[in-house]
Amino acid sequence: MPPSQPQPPQQPSQPPHFITKTFECELFIIDQANKAYENENSFEYFQAKTILLNALANTFEGSSLRDMN
Numbered sequence: 001m002p003p004s005q006p007q008p009p010q011q012p013s014q015p016p017h018f019i020t021k022t023f024e025c026e027l028f029i030i031d032q033a034n035k036a037y038e039n040e041n042s043f044e045y046f047q048a049k050t051i052l053l054n055a056l057a058n059t060f061e062g063s064s065l066r067d068m069n
Contacts, residue, residue, distance in 0.1 A: 027052060
């Protein structure tokens with residue numbers, strides 16, 4: 001019996017179909033020692049919110065989820 005030839009991997013006939021999904025996330029800053037974080041109009045609150053949003057954006061940019069954008 002002749003040795004069997006390895007089968008080349010088969011490619012899917014169509015590329016995978018990606019579905020774009022939007023997720024909603026809420027973050028709360030609670031029980032802070034600094035009362036400035038309780039006021040959504042304060043500079044401290046704005047600065048903390050900006051830091052959090054940038055951290056989330058950088059996290060998703062470095063993950064496989066960026067391809068879902």
